[in-house]
Amino acid sequence: MVLAKDLSHLLSDEANTRVPSPLKTCIKYFNDPNVIFLGGGLPMSKYFPWFDITGTSPLPPFANGVGAPSSEQDLINLKIPRDNIDVLEDEEFGTISLDKALQYGFSQGHPQLTSFFKEHNKIIHKMDKYEDHDVIATIGNTWNLESTLRCLCNKGDYVLVEEFAFSSTLTAVKAQGIKTCPIPMDADGIIPEKLDELLANWDEDKLGKIKLLIIVATGSNPKGLSLPVERRQKIYDLACKYDFIIAEDEPYYFLQTGQYFKPEERPALTNEKIDHDEFVGGLVKSFLSLDSEGRVLRFDSLSKIMGPNTRIGWITGQKNLLTHLFRFHEVSIQSPSGFSQAIVAKTLNSWGQAGYLDWLIGIGKEYKTKRDFCIDSLYKHIPKRLLDSKTVVINPPIAGMFFTIDIKSENHPEFESKFQRNGKLVEQHIYETVIKQGVLMVPGSWFETADCTIADRGGVEEPKKEIFFRGTYAAVDLEKLDQGIQRFAKVLDSEFS
Amino acid sequence: MVLAKDLSHLLSDEANTRVPSPLKTCIKYFNDPNVIFLGGGLPMSKYFPWFDITGTSPLPPFANGVGAPSSEQDLINLKIPRDNIDVLEDEEFGTISLDKALQYGFSQGHPQLTSFFKEHNKIIHKMDKYEDHDVIATIGNTWNLESTLRCLCNKGDYVLVEEFAFSSTLTAVKAQGIKTCPIPMDADGIIPEKLDELLANWDEDKLGKIKLLIIVATGSNPKGLSLPVERRQKIYDLACKYDFIIAEDEPYYFLQTGQYFKPEERPALTNEKIDHDEFVGGLVKSFLSLDSEGRVLRFDSLSKIMGPNTRIGWITGQKNLLTHLFRFHEVSIQSPSGFSQAIVAKTLNSWGQAGYLDWLIGIGKEYKTKRDFCIDSLYKHIPKRLLDSKTVVINPPIAGMFFTIDIKSENHPEFESKFQRNGKLVEQHIYETVIKQGVLMVPGSWFETADCTIADRGGVEEPKKEIFFRGTYAAVDLEKLDQGIQRFAKVLDSEFS
Numbered sequence: 001m002v003l004a005k006d007l008s009h010l011l012s013d014e015a016n017t018r019v020p021s022p023l024k025t026c027i028k029y030f031n032d033p034n035v036i037f038l039g040g041g042l043p044m045s046k047y048f049p050w051f052d053i054t055g056t057s058p059l060p061p062f063a064n065g066v067g068a069p070s071s072e073q074d075l076i077n078l079k080i081p082r083d084n085i086d087v088l089e090d091e092e093f094g095t096i097s098l099d100k101a102l103q104y105g106f107s108q109g110h111p112q113l114t115s116f117f118k119e120h121n122k123i124i125h126k127m128d129k130y131e132d133h134d135v136i137a138t139i140g141n142t143w144n145l146e147s148t149l150r151c152l153c154n155k156g157d158y159v160l161v162e163e164f165a166f167s168s169t170l171t172a173v174k175a176q177g178i179k180t181c182p183i184p185m186d187a188d189g190i191i192p193e194k195l196d197e198l199l200a201n202w203d204e205d206k207l208g209k210i211k212l213l214i215i216v217a218t219g220s221n222p223k224g225l226s227l228p229v230e231r232r233q234k235i236y237d238l239a240c241k242y243d244f245i246i247a248e249d250e251p252y253y254f255l256q257t258g259q260y261f262k263p264e265e266r267p268a269l270t271n272e273k274i275d276h277d278e279f280v281g282g283l284v285k286s287f288l289s290l291d292s293e294g295r296v297l298r299f300d301s302l303s304k305i306m307g308p309n310t311r312i313g314w315i316t317g318q319k320n321l322l323t324h325l326f327r328f329h330e331v332s333i334q335s336p337s338g339f340s341q342a343i344v345a346k347t348l349n350s351w352g353q354a355g356y357l358d359w360l361i362g363i364g365k366e367y368k369t370k371r372d373f374c375i376d377s378l379y380k381h382i383p384k385r386l387l388d389s390k391t392v393v394i395n396p397p398i399a400g401m402f403f404t405i406d407i408k409s410e411n412h413p414e415f416e417s418k419f420q421r422n423g424k425l426v427e428q429h430i431y432e433t434v435i436k437q438g439v440l441m442v443p444g445s446w447f448e449t450a451d452c453t454i455a456d457r458g459g460v461e462e463p464k465k466e467i468f469f470r471g472t473y474a475a476v477d478l479e480k481l482d483q484g485i486q487r488f489a490k491v492l493d494s495e496f497s
Numbered sequence: 498m499v500l501a502k503d504l505s506h507l508l509s510d511e512a513n514t515r516v517p518s519p520l521k522t523c524i525k526y527f528n529d530p531n532v533i534f535l536g537g538g539l540p541m542s543k544y545f546p547w548f549d550i551t552g553t554s555p556l557p558p559f560a561n562g563v564g565a566p567s568s569e570q571d572l573i574n575l576k577i578p579r580d581n582i583d584v585l586e587d588e589e590f591g592t593i594s595l596d597k598a599l600q601y602g603f604s605q606g607h608p609q610l611t612s613f614f615k616e617h618n619k620i621i622h623k624m625d626k627y628e629d630h631d632v633i634a635t636i637g638n639t640w641n642l643e644s645t646l647r648c649l650c651n652k653g654d655y656v657l658v659e660e661f662a663f664s665s666t667l668t669a670v671k672a673q674g675i676k677t678c679p680i681p682m683d684a685d686g687i688i689p690e691k692l693d694e695l696l697a698n699w700d701e702d703k704l705g706k707i708k709l710l711i712i713v714a715t716g717s718n719p720k721g722l723s724l725p726v727e728r729r730q731k732i733y734d735l736a737c738k739y740d741f742i743i744a745e746d747e748p749y750y751f752l753q754t755g756q757y758f759k760p761e762e763r764p765a766l767t768n769e770k771i772d773h774d775e776f777v778g779g780l781v782k783s784f785l786s787l788d789s790e791g792r793v794l795r796f797d798s799l800s801k802i803m804g805p806n807t808r809i810g811w812i813t814g815q816k817n818l819l820t821h822l823f824r825f826h827e828v829s830i831q832s833p834s835g836f837s838q839a840i841v842a843k844t845l846n847s848w849g850q851a852g853y854l855d856w857l858i859g860i861g862k863e864y865k866t867k868r869d870f871c872i873d874s875l876y877k878h879i880p881k882r883l884l885d886s887k888t889v890v891i892n893p894p895i896a897g898m899f900f901t902i903d904i905k906s907e908n909h910p911e912f913e914s915k916f917q918r919n920g921k922l923v924e925q926h927i928y929e930t931v932i933k934q935g936v937l938m939v940p941g942s943w944f945e946t947a948d949c950t951i952a953d954r955g956g957v958e959e960p961k962k963e964i965f966f967r968g969t970y971a972a973v974d975l976e977k978l979d980q981g982i983q984r985f986a987k988v989l990d991s992e993f994s
Contacts, residue, residue, distance in 0.1 A: 018672035021665045022943045029937045030972070036981030038968040039937040041718070041801065041898045046564040047860060048804040049844065051572070055550040067543040070579075075548070082567075102804035139636075139830055146829040155652070168518045172828035175515035221538070304538065307545040307599035309835030331669035332643040333636055337834030338806030347546065363544060401538045440526045440536040446519045471535040475527070484533030 001131040004294025004318035010211045010245060015151040015324045024330055027105060045083060045099035053080045053098065053339065057347050060355030061273065066362035078346045094349025101338035107329040108322075109137020109314070109336060113345040117300070117314045119353055121288075124280060125316075129292040132319045136326045139336050140313040141251050144299035145214065146172055147332075148247050148315075151324045152212050153178050160213040160244070162190055164447045166221040169214065169249075179452035181210070187395075189220060189227035192234035199242045207456060212245050218284060219252030219400020222447045222470040226256065226399040229285045236290045245321075248287040249299045252400035254360040256283060257368040260375050260396035269369070276357050284399075294318030302344065304401065304474075305363060312336055312344050367401065367473075370481070374403060374473040377482045381489035391496050401474035404444065409467045411496060423467045430469070434491050439484040444468035498628040501791025501815035507708045507742060512648040512821045521827055524602060542580060542596035550577040550595065550836065554844050557852030558770065563859035575843045591846025598835035604826040605819075606634020606811070606833060610842040614797070614811045616850055618785075621777060622813075626789040629816045633823045636833050637810040638748050641796035642711065643669055644829075645744050645812075648821045649709050650675045657710040657741070659687055661944045663718040666711060666746075676949035678707070684892075686717060686724035689731035696739045704953060709742050715781060716749030716897020719944045719967040723753065723896040726782045733787045742818075745784040746796045749897035751857040753780060754865040757872050757893035766866070773854050781896075791815030799841065801898065801971075802860060809833055809841050864898065864970075867978070871900060871970040874979045878986035888993050898971040901941065906964045908993060920964045927966070931988050936981040941965035 029035040030042065058066070059074035083099040096110045108114065117135045121127050138144050153159060155177035161169070163182040173180055183190040183198065202210060213235070217227040227235075239246050261267070288298040294317065301313035315325060329335060348356055375396045379387075382405075386392040393406040407430070409415060409423035419425040427443045434441055444467060454461045471488075473481055526532040527539065555563070556571035580596040593607045605611065614632045618624050635641050650656060652674035658666070660679040670677055680687040680695065699707060710732070714724040724732075736743050758764070785795040791814065798810035812822060826832060845853055872893045876884075879902075883889040890903040904927070906912060906920035916922040924940045931938055941964060951958045968985075970978055 013674065014672050017674065019668065021668045023664050023939065026937055026939065029932070034935050035932060036936045036977050036984065037972050038970075038978070038981050038985075039939050040972065041969055042972045043801055043805065043898075044564070044972065044974070045804075046566075047863065049554045049563070049856065050804075050840070051553045051555075051567040053550065053552040053840070056548045057546045058548075066546070067541070069543075070548040098804075102806045104800075104805040139834075142827075142831050143829055167520050168828055171516065171518045175511050175825075175828065177510070177514070303601075304540055307542075307547075307595075307835070308540065308601045309599045309832065309838075311831065311834040328672075330639075331665055331672065332640055333830060334639050334808065335806065337636070337808040337837040338804070339836040339840055340834040341806075343547070343550070343836055359546065366544065401540075435526070435532060438531050439533045440523055442520065442523065442536050472538055473535075475534050475537065475539045475541065477541070480533050481535070484535050487533065488535075 001128070002292070003132050004130050004320065006320070007245065007294065007318070008320065010152055010243075011324060012150065012152050012154050015328070018324070018327055018331070020327055021330055030105070040104070042104050045103060048098060048102050050098055051082050053342065054078060055343060057350070060351050061358040062362045065366070066359060067366060076350050078343065078350060080342045080346055094345060096338075096342040096345050098338070098342065101342040103338070104334065107335045108326045109135075110341050110345060112349065113137050113312075113341050114314070116345065116348045120356065121316055123353060123357070124283065125286050125289040125298075127288070129290075130294050130318070133294065133316060134319045134322050135314050135316050136322050137336050137341065138313045138315055139311040139333055140303055140308075141249055141299045141301040142168065142172075143333065144301070144313055144315050145169060145247065145249060147325050147328050148212070148297055149173065149176055149178060151321075151328060152245065157208055158210050158452065160195070160210060161449050162215060162220060163449055164222055164444070165214070165449050166216065167446045170449060179456070180449050181453055182449040182451050185223070185225070187225065188231060189217065189225045190215065190231070190235070192231050192238065195235060196238055199238065207453065210242070210244055212247060213239065214247045214249060216249045216252070217287065218250055219255050219397065219402070221252075221400065222402055222442070222444065223404055224395070224397025224400045224402045226284055232285060232287055233290055236287060236295070239295050240293055244295070246287050246296045247299065248296055250286065251299075251301045251304045253283070253286070253300070254305060254364055255367045255401060256364060256399045257371045257397065259398055260372065262379070263376055266372065269365070274361050276354065279357060279361050288316055294321070297321060305360065306344070310340050310344055312340050370473040370478065371397065371403070373478050374481055374485065377485045378403075378405070378489070381486045383489070383493050386492060386496055392492055401472045402470050403473065404468045404470050406466065406468045407492070413496070427467045430491065430495060433495065434488055437487045437491050439487040441469040441471045441488055444470060498625070499789070500629050501627050501817065503817070504742065504791065504815070505817065507649055507740075508821060509647065509649050509651050512825070515821070515824055515828070517824055518827055527602070537601070539601050542600060545595060545599050547595055548579050550839065551575060552840060554847070557848050558855040559859045562863070563856060564863060573847050575840065575847060577839045577843055591842055593835075593839040593842050595835070595839065598839040600835070601831065604832045605823045606632075607838050607842065609846065610634050610809075610838050611811070613842065613845045614813075617853065618813055620850060620854070621780065622783050622786040624785070627791050627815070630791065630813060631816045631819050632811050632813050633819050634833050634838065635810045635812055636808040636830055637800055637805075638746055638796045638798040639665065639669075640830065641798070641810055641812050642666060642744065642746060644822050644825050645709070645794055646670065646673055646675060648818075648825060649742065654705055655707050655949065657692070657707060658946050659712060659717060660946055661719055661941070662711070662946050663713065664943045667946060676953070677946050678950055679946040679948050682720070682722070684722065685728060686714065686722045687712065687728070687732070689728050689735065692732060693735055696735065704950065707739070707741055709744060710736065711744045711746060713746045713749070714784065715747055716752055716894065716899070718749075718897065719899050719939070719941065720901055721892070721894020721897045721899045723781055729782060729784055730787055733784060733792070736792050737790055741792070743784050743793045744796065745793055747783065748796075748798045748801045750780070750783070750797070751802060751861055752864045752898060753861060753896045754868045754894065756895055757869065759876070760873055763869065766862070771858050773851065776854060776858050785813060791818070794818060802857065803841070807837050807841055809837050867970040867975065868894065868900070870975050871968075871978055871982065874982045875900075875902070875986070878983045880986070880990050883989060883993055889989055898969045899967050900970065901965045901967050903963065903965045904989070910993070924964045927988065927992060930992065931985055934984045934988050936984040938966040938968045938985055941967060
């Protein structure tokens with residue numbers, strides 16, 4: 001196997017300036033039995049005021065479904081003892097005892113956690129195209145983006161983003177003084193040919209080198225799209241051609257709900273156990289799995305899979321780039337919480353890789369059920385005349401948690417009189433009216449990426465003409481979801497009467 | 498009471514650019530019973546794979562000492578249930594159930610945690626000089642510094658730091674492109690008159706406005722000094738006069754070990770319970786307690802008190818500044834780990850404020866014992882001739898975890914022949930020799946603050962002439978400590994023979 005390409009020319013000034021703290025160079029003597037360590041302010045673990053932590057989790061294969069209450073589930077008892085686990089030799093590999101979990105060190109994450117993620121990566125992404133890849137444990141994808149931006153981009157740099165993107169991503173980018181260059185999208189996601197055209201005509205002398213593409217390729221936010229593998233390959237090839245890094249931000253990767261079918265055409269959900277190979281084979285190929293040069297930094301997170309505030313995620317990529325990311329950990333987050341690492345590592349290692357796949361299959365099933373129910377509900381409640389006239393278009397997602405509804409604002413009876421032919425005013429009006437009726441849907445304009453290239457050329461960006469709303473089927477149960485959609489549909493009915 | 502001064506002119510470009518994410522503005526509807534929330538990707542808590550988390554901690558007043566094993570302690574059982582705790586009405590205030598702990602939201606920390614810290618602040622710092630102060634929960638003081646720098650400083654700005662400072666602090670500052678301006682220190686810490694002089698002559702037009710002083714005022718790192726209250730008041734007055742913010746970084750605040758006495762003059766440690774008022778009254782006044790304008794951001798951390806990788810700390814200061822800090826959370830760390838918040842909040846609220854004071858008293862006692870033992874051991878093992886000739890000077894600390902040993906490098910027999918009259922070479926030689934003899938002590942030069950004003954005036958900084966080593970009595974037990982010091986002393990004996 002080959003080694004990753006040296007991409008150190010893509011590092012930010014900050015990453016290049018951030019030398020390892022000299023104190024970190026001597027921490028290696030902390031566990032050296034021949035050296036008495038009077039070097040760093042590491043409190044003795046006997047002063048940690050917890051003797052043990054225990055918990056219960058459901059037992060794979062989660063026969064009653066991943067959301068079933070404890071009384072319906074077989075349970076696993078998780079026990080995290082205070083000390084004396086030799087992590088490498090003990091048969092209970094997977095346990096991070098509290099004396100180690102709550103101590104300093106391991107800014108890359110504890111091996112009991114990262115080795116699980118590495119093994120998982122092999123199963124899902126193969127990881128057989130270059131040799132020197134690794135995993136660092138992090139505190140989730142919000143952080144993964146923030147730290148990647150800090151390590152790759154300087155103020156004034158451009159990054160490539162989707163035409164519609166997660167608003168917090170755009171906030172983070174903007175606050176760092178980084179500019180956005182949106183890539184046009186269609187119903188399959190960003191369009192490789194448009195990206196190629198954009199980069200072929202990029203004025204690097206004037207606008208600087210583009211070093212990074214940020215993309216939520218599976219279950220994109222807000223659109224719920226999933227980029228087909230052919231496009232992924234083309235975009236990866238462009239990354240090699242134009243020398244940039246792909247930050248593949250994949251919190252929704254395992255929520256691949258597949259194509260939506262109307263109830264009458266829908267294959268019945270069986271209770272048959274899904275084969276692991278079949279499940280893995282059915283997942284869209286990741287950028288990571290295509291990566292032969294070490295150009296992909298993949299962001300994974302447990303937020304949508306096990307719980308947002310576990311604050312556990314990980315980054316996979318070439319070792320040289322990861323070194324800069326965890327060196328940043330040392331002066332910022334230090335490492336993910338010890339309690340989180342210990343509890344999550346114990347849970348995952350107790351489940352095993354097969355159990356974790358069962359969990360992912362189970363979670364995916366729940367979201368497929370919710371997605372189907374949600375789209376059914378939209379078709380049921382939104383008046384047929386609005387759908388027929390294409391005043392309202394429902395976009396069934398194929399991955400993730402979100403769905404969108406396009407609205408032809410010019411069909412609003414007061415489009416000229418009240419809203420001065422401005423779609424954004426219609427959008428704001430519908431947003432507020434809908435809240436008053438007791439349901440919250442998010443205006444699509446919140447996700448619009450500013451095209452900073454226009455500003456840099458002295459132009460003014462036209463507001464996009466599309467109007468849409470983003471909803472989610474994640475946050476509420478089916479009954480409420482139906483009720484919420486009904487309320488939303490009622491507003492559309494009366495507004496476009 | 499008055500309100501804090503408006504200090505928004507001291508914010509960084511980044512903080513001024515970082516608008517709240519629009520999605521965060523609608524999260525308030527998540528708990529509104531009248532609104533069905535289809536707004537954000539919040540997974541339902543029934544998909545969190547833990548039914549409960551429990552733990553055991555020692556029970557106040559920790560009669561057998563804070564480091565005693567569980568078998569010698571009375572225990573508290575901590576139970577964190579899955580759900581259905583109404584946090585404001587339930588009698589078990591202090592419990593953050595898992596459904597809330599592991600969900601998004603609360604980038605300022607859960608109220609069960611922050612309200613405990615606020616109450617604690619009242620006891621320790623009074624907080625009666627201005628009205629609009631608050632607390633945000635964070636992931637520790639490394640982060641507190643990082644986020645404060647991001648919110649106050651631009652690249653190229655100068656910050657005031659101690660002449661000798663924690664090396665990771667200096668690394669963090671430098672990586673952000675911020676420059677350091679050291680304040681001279683003596684045996685009591687930084688010297689107010691020197692600071693006044695420095696600021697009176699500061700060329701703001703050329704060097705920019707100074708907006709921040711970073712200081713570890715109690716148990717300073719590496720020196721173990723503690724700034725007397727008179728100096729704190731003078732420095733606070735200078736902050737008002739010259740309009741800067743004091744970042745009071747206080748991980749060691751509760752490790753105030755007091756003056757060192759030789760064994761024969763030392764008052765015997767009694768087992769009598771220390772009165773809480775007496776304990777609080779005996780603590781050196783914090784900058785926070787002197788703050789009448791809202792110019793102090795105090796960093797507290799549980800790292801040295803309960804365990805480093807709890808990754809729980811907090812910042813106290815005026816609300817307007819805190820708003821910018823937690824708005825940064827929203828696009829970076831989100832919030833401290835839910836497991837950490839739930840376990841720590843449950844522990845602290847179970848102990849109560851009085852129990853927590855007992856814990857702090859107990860921890861302080863342990864460190865006083867270790868400090869005394871350590872300094873005794875130094876006097877015992879370092880040859881008297883080296884102390885008499887002031888070749889070696891022992892500096893007993895009065896707070897914190899660290900002690901320093903000054904060494905007169907010019908007394909080394911090979912100072913001219915082998916080390917070319919360069920103290921740094923002597924330092925490096927001793928560092929390496931000491932490791933070979935099986936003990937690690939940290940060279941003082943690792944803590945030297947670069948004086949960037951010199952570089953900006955076209956000069957070259959002379960390496961400081963002082964040579965010293967920093968040790969800690971935190972990381973090992975008494976027996977090993979003695980053995981380590983003996984090894985170190987043996988090296989000094991043979992090097993300076």
